Amino acid sequence: MSQSIQLAERHENDGSAGLPSPISNEIVNHVHLLADEMPEGGYGWVVVASCSMIMFFAVGGFYSWGVIQAQLAAESIAPNSTLAFIGSLGVSLIAFCAIFMSRLIRWIGARNAGFLSCFLMGGGQILSSASSRNVSGLFVTNGIIVGLGTSMSFMLCSTLPSQYFKQKRGLANGAVYGAAGIGGAVLSIAQSALISRLGVAWTFRIVGAATIVLTFPACCFLKDRLRRSTAAIEWSLFLDPRFVMLALGSAIGTFPLLVPPFFLPLYTNSLGLTTSVGSVLLAVFNISSAVGRVSFGALCDVCGPITSLSLALILSALSLLAIWPVSSSLAPLIVFAILNGFGNGGFFSTIPSVVAHIYGPIRVTTVFSMVLTGWAAGYLLGAPVAGWLLDAYGGSGAGIVAYRPAMYYAGSLSVGSTGFILGVRVLTTKKNLFTFA
Template sequence: MAGLAPTDPCSTSDPTTSAPAAAIYSSPAIELIGLDEERPKVSSESAPVPSESPESPTSPTPSPSSPEPFLTTLCEGGLKGWLAVLGSFLIHSLIFAPTEFVFGVFVLHYQQVFQGSPASAIAFVGTTGSAITYIAGFVSGIVGDHFGYRQTAFAGSVLMSVSLVLASFSKQLWHLYLTQGVLFGFGASLAYYPAIAVPSQYFVKHRGLAIGIAVSGTGLGGFALAPLTNALIDMVDIFWTLRILAIVIFVVCGGASMLIAEKVDPVKLSIHLEEEQARQDQERTITGDLEKTFVPSGANDIKSIDKVATKKPSFFQALYVFKNPQFLSLTIAEFTASIGYLIPLYYMQTYAVHIGLTVDEGALILGLSNASSFVGRILLGIIADRISNTKTLLFCSWGCVISIMVFWTLAKSFATLALMGMTFCLFIGAYVSLVPVAVAESFGTDTMASMIGL
């Protein structure tokens, strides 16, 4: 018909998004207030139904203007969703660099600064930072779910920057344990869990792809930072490198934290509903001798109902998931996987020097391995969307085992060590990118950060 406007293929109207608000406005308490009002009825004459043409086929043919699958993917999350993915990508590109994906570069140079300290003792600095990041995950998730993802991630960015500045003044090895280890780990935890949780709130059909793109920032950041960090240390020194890295983290992660907003802000929704209820009560004020508001029975419970509907679970209430066998199984599996997945990254450059390669060649291998992780996280997300998230995780677990037990045993040259590192990082990307997908599919996205933190 000529009067109909063309539909927007990128319309972000989603029944799952609009359902909560619609359900609250149509709650019994609000319906009682409008008992004295009649709803307008739509006449069949005012809304003519188009007649079916006998020439039209039984099955409608697709419109030539219908969006292609790629366009559909772009439209699912909307602009706000893809900005959240971008913010998560930028945060991932830096938060794990000083303790995980480029820490192998720091190990060799710390051995020169803290002479007499074994490589294992220095590597424990990165292990401490990584462990604190995940151990504090549950608290960080609760903080993010209650106070907002933006605020929590920004606080983590500030804490990470401060920790690296303090680490640059370290005189003894235990100073690094407290600064680059414990303090940086807490900051990374505050930034990581909101960043990993937010893409799942905007995407359902292409959730694996969205999270894969977000966490691929770790691989791309490691690919760029490994050789750059090594060159920067040679140009200035390791402590000025820490200070420069602190500035970069504050600018990039702090700015990116402004992009990772939750899809639904329950605080704003609650305020809006309370204002709407006050307006309706004022309109129903009876003039004359009564001069008071007519409020039917049950209407006074609207605010309490609204608060219950939008209130996040407390710290102890969130522990209910431990009663779920599926959650326990997933937690145990990921805990055992996290014990050893960082070991190749910590010792890859040290092992490269051990087999006769140069420090620069070791840094290049580490960078290529992180680049492989960048590709793997996006590719595995696409595969998980099309096949199965659980099967993809299982396949990648065996891929990691083979790369360590077979390829690392044969790694005696630049080519074989690079093959081992790239193969391992290609599959290990599933550890980060697909676990949030499994959590979102099984337990929803309302308390996503808390669930991943567990």
């Protein structure tokens, strides 16, 4: 099967695709048949479970960075904007390295990629323990090393389930991303408890060791179904207005994603609440994100992935613009954490389904890596820009008014992202109608 797929790709790229060749055409048809006949279960659920365990630590790790950031800020290690930049650097590598990671995963295979990525994530956390009071060291260990592992894990676990599902693809992706939200919730509470008892350094060591111990067994069950050697970049996609609008819309949508999880613990401190309340609130956000990832993933199978993505972005925008700015007490802040977490999670779980829906499961790794590369600026600068706005208006000690510019910045970008995704929906509907005709 793998040999047929690679031969078909060679036929498509060697310039002979326009010449009649019964053997080559038979191979190409066989590949598309393999892509269409999805198992819709079976070993696919084993793959989903394995990817879920990896995403628990990969995405859950950077969604719980706000707990570490709040503690380092309390110890006056660095300004809020600098500490947010450490977390966003690791996340931004998901985008910066997306195309490279997609090639590397196809070259070494899903199982080996899983082991390598989890070793980098766990090892980077352990090395961070030696740099817990050194900002430069944290940029290298928690920013770059953990970021590289997270990048590979994210690319692997975002695309592998699409090889096993078509009708239930949204549910499968939602389950994987839901585990990431649960990871953020569990790690937020666990890290808060560990910091209060053992300090930041030992928290890094314990989380790093747990990452390696719990993810390595999961990596043993990873298995490629449609392994295809493709071009790193399909330049013709830039002539497709659907791809351009999807890439732009999702790129803009990444700017506000990390603002709530990175700044909720600081915001609760500005309200005079305890640090433990901040970590619990972050856990609520992550639990809601987990529910949103599964719910919006399942919704993709009901009303379509593009519609589901649009609804997730609308929910995020409304919570950022209408609820967070007036959250001067715990009750409305909980409502904001639930609604924004729900929409936030929906963004992540629907994007792979949108790509697979438009371009098919065989091309999903290449196209998704290209879309993901466009997220680099949002991942890298989204939270730091909010931090700079906060510092410019008086800092975290100036009360909730100082946070509102950052809130409006994040909410307005969510609105802009929604507009582009709705444009993708219109173009896709028109194309389907034209094809049917």
